Amino acid sequence: MIELSIxxxxxxxxxxxxLAVLCALAFAAIAPLFFIFAYLxxxxxxxxxxxxxxxxxxxxxxxxGGMANAITGSLVLMGLSSALGVPLGLACxxxxxxxxxTRTAKALRIAIDLLTSxxxxxxxxxxxxxxxxxxxxxxAWAGGFAxxxxxxxxxxxxxxxxxxLVPSAVHEAGLALGLPxxxxxxxxxxxxxRTGITxxxxxxxxxxxxxxxxxxxxxxxxxxxxxxxxxxxxxxxxQIYTYATSHDETWRQLAWTGALVLVFxxxxxxxxxxxxxxxxx
Amino acid sequence: xxxxxxxxxxxxxRANIGDRVFYAGLRxxxxxxxxxxxxxxxxxxxxxxIAIKETGWKFWTIDDWNPxxxxxxxxxxxxxxxxxxxxxxxxxxxxxIGTALFLREIAPRKLAGIVAFLxxxxxxxxxxxxxxxxxxxxxxxxRDHIQPFLATWFGPETYFAAALAHVLTGIAYPFLLxxxxxxxxxVTLVSLSAKMMMFSQGLxxxxxxxxxxxxxxxxLAIMITPTVTALSREVLLTVPDSVxxxxxxxxxxxWEMIRLALLKTGRAGLIGAxxxxxxxxxxxxxxxxxxxxxxxxxxxxxxEPAQTMASVIANEYNEADGLHLSSLAFVGLSLxxxxxxxxxxxxxxxxxxxxxxxx
Amino acid sequence: xxxxxxxxxxxxxxxxxxxxxxxxxxSAWFGDHHVVKDISLVVQKNDVFSLIGPSGCGKSTFIRCxxxxxxxxxxxxxxxxxxxxxxxxxxNIYASGVDPVSIRRRVGMVFQKPNPFPGLxxxxxxxxxxxxxxxxxxxxxxEVVEMSLIQAALWTEVKDKLKKxxxxxxxxxxxxxxxxxxxxVKPQILLxxxxxxxxxxxxxxxxxxxxxxxxxxxxxxxxxHNMQQAARISNQTAFFLMGELVEVGPTKSIxxxxxxxxxxxxxxxxxx
Numbered sequence: 001m002i003e004l005s006i007x008x009x010x011x012x013x014x015x016x017x018x019l020a021v022l023c024a025l026a027f028a029a030i031a032p033l034f035f036i037f038a039y040l041x042x043x044x045x046x047x048x049x050x051x052x053x054x055x056x057x058x059x060x061x062x063x064x065g066g067m068a069n070a071i072t073g074s075l076v077l078m079g080l081s082s083a084l085g086v087p088l089g090l091a092c093x094x095x096x097x098x099x100x101x102t103r104t105a106k107a108l109r110i111a112i113d114l115l116t117s118x119x120x121x122x123x124x125x126x127x128x129x130x131x132x133x134x135x136x137x138x139x140a141w142a143g144g145f146a147x148x149x150x151x152x153x154x155x156x157x158x159x160x161x162x163x164x165l166v167p168s169a170v171h172e173a174g175l176a177l178g179l180p181x182x183x184x185x186x187x188x189x190x191x192x193x194r195t196g197i198t199x200x201x202x203x204x205x206x207x208x209x210x211x212x213x214x215x216x217x218x219x220x221x222x223x224x225x226x227x228x229x230x231x232x233x234x235x236x237x238x239q240i241y242t243y244a245t246s247h248d249e250t251w252r253q254l255a256w257t258g259a260l261v262l263v264f265x266x267x268x269x270x271x272x273x274x275x276x277x278x279x280x281x
Numbered sequence: 282x283x284x285x286x287x288x289x290x291x292x293x294x295r296a297n298i299g300d301r302v303f304y305a306g307l308r309x310x311x312x313x314x315x316x317x318x319x320x321x322x323x324x325x326x327x328x329x330x331i332a333i334k335e336t337g338w339k340f341w342t343i344d345d346w347n348p349x350x351x352x353x354x355x356x357x358x359x360x361x362x363x364x365x366x367x368x369x370x371x372x373x374x375x376x377x378i379g380t381a382l383f384l385r386e387i388a389p390r391k392l393a394g395i396v397a398f399l400x401x402x403x404x405x406x407x408x409x410x411x412x413x414x415x416x417x418x419x420x421x422x423x424r425d426h427i428q429p430f431l432a433t434w435f436g437p438e439t440y441f442a443a444a445l446a447h448v449l450t451g452i453a454y455p456f457l458l459x460x461x462x463x464x465x466x467x468v469t470l471v472s473l474s475a476k477m478m479m480f481s482q483g484l485x486x487x488x489x490x491x492x493x494x495x496x497x498x499x500x501l502a503i504m505i506t507p508t509v510t511a512l513s514r515e516v517l518l519t520v521p522d523s524v525x526x527x528x529x530x531x532x533x534x535x536w537e538m539i540r541l542a543l544l545k546t547g548r549a550g551l552i553g554a555x556x557x558x559x560x561x562x563x564x565x566x567x568x569x570x571x572x573x574x575x576x577x578x579x580x581x582x583x584x585e586p587a588q589t590m591a592s593v594i595a596n597e598y599n600e601a602d603g604l605h606l607s608s609l610a611f612v613g614l615s616l617x618x619x620x621x622x623x624x625x626x627x628x629x630x631x632x633x634x635x636x637x638x639x640x
Numbered sequence: 641x642x643x644x645x646x647x648x649x650x651x652x653x654x655x656x657x658x659x660x661x662x663x664x665x666x667s668a669w670f671g672d673h674h675v676v677k678d679i680s681l682v683v684q685k686n687d688v689f690s691l692i693g694p695s696g697c698g699k700s701t702f703i704r705c706x707x708x709x710x711x712x713x714x715x716x717x718x719x720x721x722x723x724x725x726x727x728x729x730x731x732n733i734y735a736s737g738v739d740p741v742s743i744r745r746r747v748g749m750v751f752q753k754p755n756p757f758p759g760l761x762x763x764x765x766x767x768x769x770x771x772x773x774x775x776x777x778x779x780x781x782x783e784v785v786e787m788s789l790i791q792a793a794l795w796t797e798v799k800d801k802l803k804k805x806x807x808x809x810x811x812x813x814x815x816x817x818x819x820x821x822x823x824x825v826k827p828q829i830l831l832x833x834x835x836x837x838x839x840x841x842x843x844x845x846x847x848x849x850x851x852x853x854x855x856x857x858x859x860x861x862x863x864x865h866n867m868q869q870a871a872r873i874s875n876q877t878a879f880f881l882m883g884e885l886v887e888v889g890p891t892k893s894i895x896x897x898x899x900x901x902x903x904x905x906x907x908x909x910x911x912x
Binding site: 022033040112120149183210220255 | 310401
């Protein structure tokens with residue numbers, strides 16, 4: 001009896017100790033978020049001004065200037081990548097859920113899975129080979145294409161997940177009304193799950209808004225503002241990278257402020273998707 | 282009477298015309314995407330063609346990268362990638378799995394929701410922002426505090442280094458004997474032990490620079506933690522409640538239940554989650570490029586600057602041409618293949634787990 | 641208290657004889673599994689025709705063959721003929737070149753569980769079939785939606801909240817919404833696959849009442865696992881067992897003097 005209770009005492013101690021360790025580990029997981037966010041505010045907040053959003057950067061050594069070119073550039077790139085990535089991703093998601101167990105769907109699922117795991121710099125190489133080389137130069141097209149490939153698997157996955165939640169009975173109800181399958185899907189099912197699909201698209205946008213690696217040698221950069229889709233184009237992440245690695249104090253300041261704005265936008269997109277997801281349930 | 286039971290009616294045969302067009306469209310889109318993926322491999326292989334012809338498979342073992350001399354070997358980057366990812370995984374795996382367990386077993390629902398959301402936000406922060414933070418905040422702290430501390434306790438001439446050398450020699454010795462039996466090596470126990478000693482002594486050696494292998498491993502650990510946590514959480518959710526309750530019903534403490542029911546049942550899946558995290562770390566580019574120090578040589582100390590496969594492409598691609606450009610593409614191709622293998626491995630493990638839990 | 645149920649449905653295409661539906665040697669399979677075996681029967685116009693039998697006897701599969709929904713399942717196949725009155729003559733819905741989509745507009749269906757389209761309003765649920773068939777005129781849609789909801793005995797309950805999502809209604813109301821949705825495309829025949837099995841007794845009673853009124857406008861085939869229900873609402877009954885049609889006839893005679901001993905055993909509750 002006594003021995004047993006000693007053992008029990010030890011077991012209890014091990015238990016509490018281990019649970020405390022788990023709590024500490026969870027704290028360690030989220031602590032960096034606060035450190036990063038605190039420094040973004042600390043270093044970036046001071047640089048926030050109207051001119052940050054409206055002016056293009058000044059040459060090295062001159063103070064002032066902003067990231068207007070990078071902001072418009074990022075918007076253009078996100079527009080371009082959505083124009084290709086969203087329809088393609090949606091179609092792949094529908095194909096995954098509609099073609100079910102056919103060979104096509106199986107192959108597509110593997111392709112999408114592997115596409116998710118391709119390092120984004122490799123996607124940049126692909127866009128370089130496919131767009132930059134034939135067009136003989138960096139361009140917004142190439143950057144948009146690279147980002148679109150990043151978007152496709154995210155949109156496809158979330159679309160498939162959402163469509164899987166719609167019971168087959170709802171499909172059958174549509175079919176029983178004398179509607180062809182495609183109309184049931186496009187006009188009755190999709191509108192019903194638009195919130196979920198929007199969520200997936202927003203998440204994909206949040207992801208590509210911060211992507212840097214695929215843009216380095218596709219969209220490249222330019223410090224003068226928008227010059228058409230066939231020219232190099234600036235973007236927030238690439239600009240932040242360039243400025244962060246520069247030795248100019250003004251530019252570093254811009255990098256911090258840019259990072260703050262970028263993170264703010266990304267968090268906002270995440271928050272919106274979260275609210276949408278909750279409302280859906 | 283007029284139709285055989287099999288294949289008498291099916292969608293492709295007599296479906297509505299609109300449906301036939303629609304499904305053909307879906308198939309076309311599917312194959313376009315599949316082709317896109319295959320095309321990626323082909324196009325990058327095409328970019329690397331000059332380098333593949335010039336250097337061949339030796340590319341992976343040559344430990345020098347010297348563009349002006351037209352010497353291109355990827356070994357420094359492969360070592361840099363493996364070392365930084367390994368550090369990341371070693372730090373991140375316990376934290377991630379611990380957090381997943383915390384979310385499932387300890388935190389009340391509300392707190393779990395908040396913590397899970399914060400971890401998600403960590404995943405949303407762009408890589409370049411991690412890099413910025415790493416360069417200007419983390420690196421100075423590493424240089425001034427953490428690296429001197431590590432050098433004092435684990436650096437050369439410490440008990441740790443000596444002990445590590447002995448342990449490593451012990452692990453490697455059987456392999457040495459095996460190789461010796463086949464007459465494949467001339468390494469003796471003395472020289473093996475000397476090598477291990479050099480490795481152990483060098484691990485935390487050198488001036489604390491801040492930027493380098495260790496710092497990049499740490500940044501990577503922070504970056505992959507959300508991924509590994511989320512995946513571990515999913516794995517833990519597949520463990521049925523009945524298994525947990527069975528353990529608790531036996532009089533197990535909560536921690537014993539975690540070990541018995543959750544960790545054992547979910548082992549394959551958790552390993553899969555960690556390997557997927559490894560895959561992310563291997564391919565991660567910007568943050569690493571910014572904090573690893575960019576030196577094209579095999580590092581001998583964790584404090585030394587290094588270079589990964591991804592970071593060398595990011596650093597040099599814009600200024601490269603000819604064989605240099607092609608060699609960088611070859612590095613990219615190697616990176617592509619490595620991450621495919623790592624991911625397939627992880628997926629196989631997860632599938633193995635799914636089959637196991639169903640049986 | 642209900643609005644009067646004048647037939648809002650336009651007269652059907654002319655039918656030479658009184659039959660609304662006839663099957664000839666209809667068989668259905670799931671893969672190699674023969675679940676409906678050589679069924680031949682005739683349903684008269686304006687019948688309420690119930691199909692009874694133990695679960696797994698093929699009655700649901702049978703009616704899913706009548707609007708060609710069975711073939712939408714993976715690995716399913718069908719043989720035989722199903723004849724319904726068409727433009728002057730009787731059409732075999734399985735004849736080659738027949739578009740299943742056009743058949744389903746003439747043969748509506750209500751399912752076991754209420755399945756309104758998620759995210760669509762009550763109005764849009766009822767209007768879905770017409771709209772997607774190309775009817776866009778607002779006044780026509782308004783009229784048909786109202787008529788269908790009146791027919792489905794739901795109008796008074798929902799007329800002030802037509803913009804609310806269909807999924808916000810109670811289970812019984814959702815099922816009546818699904819009936820209204822099916823009626824809106826003005827089918828000749830309405831198939832009901834155990835429409836009350838997911839509902840409480842009060843909602844069930846309302847649906848039964850509704851079915852008995854519907855027979856003025858449309859021929860109803862109803863699958864039920866509830867013999868009392870079949871006895872209450874139908875005038876013809878067919879008894880299925882292991883995929884075969886054992887007996888068919890007027891409901892009264894099936895329940896009072898069945899000819900087949902297996903029918904007798906079933907209705908007296910000795911198996912199933």
